[in-house]
Amino acid sequence: KQEVTQIPAALSVPEGENLVLNCSFTDSAIYNLQWFRQDPGKGLTSLLLIQSSQREQTSGRLNASLDKSSGRSTLYIAASQPGDSATYLCAVKAIRDMRFGAGTRLTVKP
């Protein structure tokens, strides 16, 4: 059974710092891995999607990497801003469903 773990559960950083969020999964037989952002009480906003054959994806200040063999992904956020404060979820895609981690709650202090 696929288990997805995100570390740390919560993170607080000053504005301007670069930071890394971690995601690990137990079954490497995945189709893709996706990082989402979720603001309090809101739905999911897709940030980056990495296909199983890819190693990384970049969008603006965000970079996500995928190492399927070790069951790990990282989300790198450069030059963090207070507007980046949210919960970040990673999810791995099987044939039908997506398995999510519990998320990392990020607070960026001005």
Add this chain to the structure above:
Amino acid sequence: ETGVTQSPTHLIKTRGQQVTLRCSSQSGHNTVSWYQQALGQGPQFIFQYYREEENGRGNFPPRFSGLQFPNYSSELNVNALELDDSALYLCASSFKRERGTDTQYFGPGTRLTVL
């Protein structure tokens, strides 16, 4: 925005009642998946509908049921509501081919509170 819409936005029910949540898929999509997200947790897969038939189910009891209509919109029905059913319910639509997987696009969710 993904083009996936859900209604209602918020809903309050009492224990034992029944509820129906609705999802309108993105144009061209033939598959809809439903997820339950309890407070402080990641979303949990409830079930998926593909071409109007259930195509996979997570660890949820039979009182959670669904429908997918010819226009690929969908309903999630929950009978005999329990307090633990209080959560954000998310639907995700996608285009699924006969073989292979799909990329899911999420709606904004319906917040259900059971008192």
